[in-house]
């Protein structure tokens with residue numbers, strides 16, 4: 175699809191491969207729902223097209239705008255939007271019936287899908303007698319009962335209690351991934367705020383910001399190499415962006431080092447060096463610097479890197495050591511940080527602070543290290559990270 179909508183400052187181009195599940199993430203107002211509305215036929219862009227396989231659903235240049243029910247697309251929204259006066263069975267049978275199936279066949283289809291989403295026992299109830307999780311399962315059955323080629327999911331788990339969401343996620347995975355009896359897998363677009371949804375359900379991820387695609391790629395690739403602050407935040411990584419310069423000064427430090435996995439959560443009091451890293455390869459490392467304002471951040475080059483072009487320096491909060499006085503000695507990147515937030519993350523304490531060149535840098539410490547360093551909001555500290563823990567790439 176491609177869509178330009180001036181009133182929403184939207185200018186998007188997104189492709190989904192056959193059988194692929196695409197997760198769409200982005201901050202509030204980024205254009206995620208508008209994108210789904212364009213694909214579902216609820217919103218006509220100023221300019222653009224939507225194609226599904228061989229079929230054109232929208233083409234502003236050709237004056238084509240198929241109505242929602244003729245697109246072969248189902249939209250499952252946050253709100254199940256079931257018809258309150260119909261039984262669950264008739265809610266699900268409504269789609270096949272309005273596409274010409276007789277009453278008997280429509281009800282058989284409905285019952286098959288209700289069983290597939292573990293909601294067969296609710297067939298005779300009315301929506302008012304269902305819990306939120308049950309209603310959402312029925313809504314999924316209703317979306318699938320019309321056998322769509324494309325399923326659009328708009329935060330389908332966000333209205334569910336935390337204890338119900340995992341079961342719905344498992345169910346979505348089953349219908350998206352392992353669906354029996356379909357000669358070609360259907361594709362799906364999943365709008366979500368939850369990175370776990372993207373990791374567990376999607377093949378690829380796009381990140382929207384201000385109506386534009388700012389990241390796109392396989393989920394693991396985007397999460398390990400974010401190029402945009404929003405993607406870095408959901409990936410749980412620190413990201414600084416600046417200009418790439420070749421580095422003469424940064425030298426690898428002795429000893430094994432790697433990026434994945436980061437060291438134990440233990441790290442990083444002044445007297446507590448990071449745990450040894452697991453050596454994953456012996457290939458020689460190329461070091462480079464990302465110049466962020468007046469600060470050079472040294473790191474290992476991974477992937478593309480062009481001196482003089484924009485580059486990202488990325489490191490895990492677990493790789494950061496925190497000091498009360500500026501550390502000297504071995505070559506490290508050092509940021510002067512004023513602590514803005516200290517949060518408990520279940521045995522790990524995340525310390526977030528603002529450096530002049532980089533607001534919102536994070537370090538993960540043990541509670542003992544936080545106590546030992548007497549850290550509180552407003553404390554000035556120094557975040558240090560070895561060049562071997564920083565990945566540098568074009569962005």
Ligand SMILES: Nc1ncnc2c1ncn2[C@@H]1O[C@H](COP(=O)(O)OP(=O)(O)OP(=O)(O)O)[C@@H](O)[C@H]1O
Nearest residue numbers: 181182183200201202203204205206207208209382
């Ligand atoms: N009905 C509307 N009329 C005009 N502008 C709208 C309308 N709905 C949304 N917008 C604007 O379009 C832009 C994209 O909004 P959209 O709802 O698509 O974002 P979103 O990523 O889905 O946000 P959220 O995560 O908050 O649901 C925003 O600037 C928003 O204010």
